[in-house]
Amino acid sequence: MPTNNIRSLVFIALFAALFIVMSSLTLKLGGSMVPITLQTLGVILAGLFLTPRNAFLSIAAVIVLAAFGLPLFSGQGGIAHLTGATGGFIFAFPFCALLVSMAAGAYLRTNSSKNKAVSLIVFFVIFELFSSLFAYVPGIPWLMHITGLPLGKALGVGFFPFLPGDALKSLAGAILAVSLTPYIAYIRSSTAKSKTGNYSFND
Numbered sequence: 632m633p634t635n636n637i638r639s640l641v642f643i644a645l646f647a648a649l650f651i652v653m654s655s656l657t658l659k660l661g662g663s664m665v666p667i668t669l670q671t672l673g674v675i676l677a678g679l680f681l682t683p684r685n686a687f688l689s690i691a692a693v694i695v696l697a698a699f700g701l702p703l704f705s706g707q708g709g710i711a712h713l714t715g716a717t718g719g720f721i722f723a724f725p726f727c728a729l730l731v732s733m734a735a736g737a738y739l740r741t742n743s744s745k746n747k748a749v750s751l752i753v754f755f756v757i758f759e760l761f762s763s764l765f766a767y768v769p770g771i772p773w774l775m776h777i778t779g780l781p782l783g784k785a786l787g788v789g790f791f792p793f794l795p796g797d798a799l800k801s802l803a804g805a806i807l808a809v810s811l812t813p814y815i816a817y818i819r820s821s822t823a824k825s826k827t828g829n830y831s832f833n834d
Contacts, residue, residue: 639685639822646677646689650724654693657705667796668705674724674762675804678731680815682823686728694721719773723766730761735808739816747809754805762804763797 653669677686697708704712704721713721734757738750767790775785808815 683732686732691725720770754808758801
């Protein structure tokens with residue numbers, strides 16, 4: 632097995648484990664069916680350090696294992712949990728990681744700004760859009776479908792209370808991205824080596 636494939640598997644497993652740990656850190660607001668977790672930060676980190684394919688697989692692997700009953704989401708698992716009130720968010724996460732990785736990779740390749748303040752803003756916007764707001768697109772409609780809540784109430788329990796925390800997690804991810812850019816670029820390239828010896832962030 633090529634070295635870069637072994638590295639890919641190692642990093643997929645590593646960030647899957649990190650996502651599981653962050654899923655276990657839960658705070659539930661009174662009356663809310665959607666708990667506060669660090670899952671979004673786990674998605675950010677997977678998308679930041681891994682290529683799009685590997686970022687997707689790292690989160691999708693956790694969902695597959697949870698589908699077999701392993702308690703990987705806040706101590707819960709099984710099909711019933713995955714298709715419960717938070718199911719829309721859960722199944723959005725692999726795609727969030729994919730989009731974060733694509734956007735972050737594009738910015739790292741162009742490296743259009745050497746200004747750390749500009750990079751901080753760019754990474755924050757990427758994370759806020761693709762790791763946070765994108766998850767609500769399927770998450771809120773699914774929450775409405777499962778609970779029967781109207782849109783206003785679904786937003787009240789599954790959207791508005793989480794925006795400040797999402798912003799903080801996006802900011803934390805952006806600070807890490809700016810601070811660790813050389814390491815991020817190295818890890819992404821080391822797992823994306825093509826057969827011709829060239830590196831592709833999109834592999």
